[in-house]
Amino acid sequence: xxxxxxxxxxxxxxxxxxxxxxxxxxxxxxxxxxxxxxxxxxxxxxxxxxxxxxxxxxxxxxxxxxxxxxxxxxxxxxxxxxxxxxxxxxxxxxxxxxxxxxxxxxxxxxxxxxxxxxxxxxxxxxxxxxxxxxxxxxxxxxxxxxxxxxxxxxxxxxxxxxxxxxxxxxxxxxxxxxxxxxxxxxxxxxxxxxxxxxxxxxxxxxxxxxxxxxxxxxxxxxxxxxxxxxxxxxxxxxxxxxxxxxxxxxxxxxxxxxxxxxxxxxxxxxxxxxxxxxxxxxxxxxxxxxxxxxxxxxxxxxxxxxxxxxxxxxxxxxxxxxxxxxxxxxxxxxxxxxxxxxxxxxxxxxxxxxxxxxxxxxxxxxxxxxxxxxxxxxxxxxxxxxxxxxxxxxxxxxxxxxxxxxxxxxxxxxxxxxxxxxxxxxxxxxxxxxxxxxxxxxxxxxxxxxxxxxxxxxxxxxxxxxxxxxxxxxxxxxxxxxxxxxxxxxxxxxx
Amino acid sequence: xxxxxxxxxxxxxxxxxxxxxxxxxxxxxxxxxxxxxxxxxxxxxxxxxxxxxxxxxxxxxxxxxxxxxxxxxxxxxxxxxxxxxxxxxxxxxxxxxxxxxxxxxxxxxxxxxxxxxxxxxxxxxxxxxxxxxxxxxxxxxxxxxxxxxxxxxxxxxxxxxxx
Numbered sequence: 001x002x003x004x005x006x007x008x009x010x011x012x013x014x015x016x017x018x019x020x021x022x023x024x025x026x027x028x029x030x031x032x033x034x035x036x037x038x039x040x041x042x043x044x045x046x047x048x049x050x051x052x053x054x055x056x057x058x059x060x061x062x063x064x065x066x067x068x069x070x071x072x073x074x075x076x077x078x079x080x081x082x083x084x085x086x087x088x089x090x091x092x093x094x095x096x097x098x099x100x101x102x103x104x105x106x107x108x109x110x111x112x113x114x115x116x117x118x119x120x121x122x123x124x125x126x127x128x129x130x131x132x133x134x135x136x137x138x139x140x141x142x143x144x145x146x147x148x149x150x151x152x153x154x155x156x157x158x159x160x161x162x163x164x165x166x167x168x169x170x171x172x173x174x175x176x177x178x179x180x181x182x183x184x185x186x187x188x189x190x191x192x193x194x195x196x197x198x199x200x201x202x203x204x205x206x207x208x209x210x211x212x213x214x215x216x217x218x219x220x221x222x223x224x225x226x227x228x229x230x231x232x233x234x235x236x237x238x239x240x241x242x243x244x245x246x247x248x249x250x251x252x253x254x255x256x257x258x259x260x261x262x263x264x265x266x267x268x269x270x271x272x273x274x275x276x277x278x279x280x281x282x283x284x285x286x287x288x289x290x291x292x293x294x295x296x297x298x299x300x301x302x303x304x305x306x307x308x309x310x311x312x313x314x315x316x317x318x319x320x321x322x323x324x325x326x327x328x329x330x331x332x333x334x335x336x337x338x339x340x341x342x343x344x345x346x347x348x349x350x351x352x353x354x355x356x357x358x359x360x361x362x363x364x365x366x367x368x369x370x371x372x373x374x375x376x377x378x379x380x381x382x383x384x385x386x387x388x389x390x391x392x393x394x395x396x397x398x399x400x401x402x403x404x405x406x407x408x409x410x411x412x413x414x415x416x417x418x419x420x421x422x423x424x425x426x427x428x429x430x431x432x433x434x435x436x437x438x439x440x441x442x443x444x445x446x447x448x449x450x451x452x453x454x455x456x457x458x459x460x461x462x463x464x465x466x467x468x469x470x471x472x473x474x475x476x477x478x479x480x481x482x483x484x485x486x487x488x489x490x491x492x493x494x495x
Numbered sequence: 496x497x498x499x500x501x502x503x504x505x506x507x508x509x510x511x512x513x514x515x516x517x518x519x520x521x522x523x524x525x526x527x528x529x530x531x532x533x534x535x536x537x538x539x540x541x542x543x544x545x546x547x548x549x550x551x552x553x554x555x556x557x558x559x560x561x562x563x564x565x566x567x568x569x570x571x572x573x574x575x576x577x578x579x580x581x582x583x584x585x586x587x588x589x590x591x592x593x594x595x596x597x598x599x600x601x602x603x604x605x606x607x608x609x610x611x612x613x614x615x616x617x618x619x620x621x622x623x624x625x626x627x628x629x630x631x632x633x634x635x636x637x638x639x640x641x642x643x644x645x646x647x648x649x650x651x652x653x654x655x656x657x658x
Contacts, residue, residue, distance in 0.1 A: 051645060054645075165564060167557055167560040167561045167564055168561070170553070170557045170560075171514075171518055171554075171557055171558075171561060174518075174522075174550060174553050174554045174557055175518075175521075175554075177550045177553075178521065178525060178550055178551075178554065181525075181546070181547050181550065185532075185543040187543070188534075188542065188543050190532055190533055190534075190543045192528075192529075192532055192543060192547060193525070193528055193547070216591065219587060219614065220584055220587055220588070222618075223580075223583040223584060223586070223587045223614075223617040223618055224579040224580050224581070224583055224584050225579075225580070226580070226583060226617075226618050226619060388620070389618045390614070390615035390616075390617075390618035390619065390620035390626065391615060391620075391626070391629060393587075393614055393615075393617075393618055394610075394611040394612070394614040394615040394618075394626065394629075394630060395611070395633060397587070397590065397591065397610055397611070397614045398607050398610060398611050398614075398630065398633055398634060398637070399637070401591070401594050401598075401607060401610055402603070402607065402637055402641075402649075405598060405603070405649070406641065406647055406649065409648075411595050411596075411598055411599055414591070414594060414595035414598065415592075415595045417591070417595075418588070418591045418592060418595065421591070422588075425584075426514065429510070429579070430510060430511060430514055432514075444546075444550075447546075448546040451541075451545070451546060452541045452545070452546075455541040455545075456541055460541055
């Protein structure tokens with residue numbers, strides 16, 4: 001059992017004082033940014049990248065993973081009490097959980113979300129520990145053609161799943177891919193799309209784009225809508241201890257949600273949104289009192305929250321074993337690996353086992369910390385929601401500017417930040433998802449590298465992608481993800 | 496980000512056309528630029544042009560798709576969306592552009608405070624003094640943390656004279 005010994009070594013790192021310290025910092029920060037509207041884990045990790053350069057990568061990633069998981073927990077608190085989903089995967093929680101809160105059962109909703117997240121997070125981390133070594137084994141046999149096809153699959157599923165429509169997702173992805181092309185081509189040394197600006201030869205920094213889209217775009221959007229509508233925070237009422245009946249109604253949805261969420265996250269299938277919707281529908285069908293759904297049913301919070309968290313853990317499977325990010329936060333984490341000169345993928349398990357297994361072990365620890373932080377302290381976190389919006393967004397932009405300027409000490413970066421922010425604002429207004437752009441920006445250069453490697457091996461023969469069975473299968477699935485929904489719509493129209 | 500439920504895509508039809516046009520222009524510009532990337536003979540087949548050309552072509556084709564979608568969309572212009580409140584946008588933009596223009600002249604602390612105040616103004620805050628004080632304290636803490644905690648040098652402006 002190679003995995004077991006690796007995991008045990010990992011725990012010796014995660015449970016050492018330093019490991020515990022950075023995990024705690026991570027989950028604390030993660031919960032904080034998860035609770036605060038307008039700022040999430042992807043943005044936070046992006047802003048921390050320049051600051052963590054000097055930190056040992058193992059501890060940096062333990063902290064990042066804590067932020068990632070913490071953001072999930074914190075996000076559900078905001079969704080339940082404020083009815084503003086921090087991300088698309090907590091839409092369901094925002095609806096059903098908020099209805100529970102309005103009926104005076106906010107405390108139970110928070111409790112079932114937190115415990116469900118813990119159960120799902122732990123089960124999914126266990127699945128990650130068991131599954132990762134097998135995928136690593138498989139991935140070692142992949143050549144450039146397989147990797148390229150795998151990336152194409154990730155591109156299409158991410159674009160197809162997120163956003164208001166498929167061409168909108170693709171537009172976002174292509175925009176990210178285009179930005180990723182700016183700078184010197186590493187293989188030939190040719191400058192591409194640098195517009196004659198020497199500062200652009202190094203390319204556009206991921207941090208600038210991520211912060212521009214997430215922080216500046218979001219702030220501009222919220223500012224333009226601020227006059228309309230007031231946020232209504234529902235105070236927590238009732239005991240945080242769930243009743244016996246609520247436990248009885250929660251535990252099965254937790255398990256079903258976990259089982260549903262993990263595979264969706266682990267496949268490069270575009271994250272946590274679909275499994276939360278599926279879980280909601282399944283729970284509604286299985287419930288003894290389906291009429292409560294839509295009025296605040298605890299199963300409708302327990303299931304989707306578990307699915308959401310399990311999917312979040314699942315996303316780490318392709319990220320760590322294949323170097324394939326399928327969510328915005330995972331994309332930023334990939335950028336963090338690159339910052340340290342590391343390339344996630346099968347070789348990472350061989351080259352830096354203490355980092356990978358330390359990271360995985362810290363997920364178990366972080367989950368437990370989060371349960372403790374969130375259950376009794378929920379009331380404390382809720383106070384953060386009372387921060388006046390002008391101060392909150394002023395602070396977000398202050399730190400956004402700080403993080404971006406310190407990358408290269410360049411005010412041109414600040415200008416690019418603003419321009420990207422404007423693009424992000426337009427994207428928000430027209431329902432273009434932001435995550436595909438970030439994923440395209442980071443994964444694009446890697447995809448180009450694999451494409452050119454594959455074509456170099458085949459001596460320019462394009463058919464290499466369809467003559468190798470695994471690569472062909474991956475491309476077929478990608479094509480199905482693109483064309484399937486269109487055919488489906490046509491068929492429905494025909495009937 | 497909160498995605499909307501099934502149904503019509505958000506945004507007015509005219510705006511959707513504009514976005515599609517902008518993407519098409521970007522794609523065409525990229526095709527033009529790709530053409531100007533020098534290629535040596537040895538890399539001719541798999542050189543630095545292939546991937547950019549694919550992305551550029553993708554942008555143009557996808558822009559057409561977006562335009563068709565906008566044309567077909569029965570979604571009435573801005574039906575469920577409140578109109579954009581432009582003054583707020585202008586305040587926040589002013590803050591960001593001011594920081595980009597002034598950071599290396601008046602230092603991080605003052606330019607970041609200005610950004611904070613202007614952003615708060617964009618969110619309809621009228622407590623100018625309170626915003627200024629909070630922004631100043633935040634910026635000062637960040638500056639101190641970076642300068643002494645991390646050893647990263649940020650332009651101090653007037654503070655440079657003090658240390």
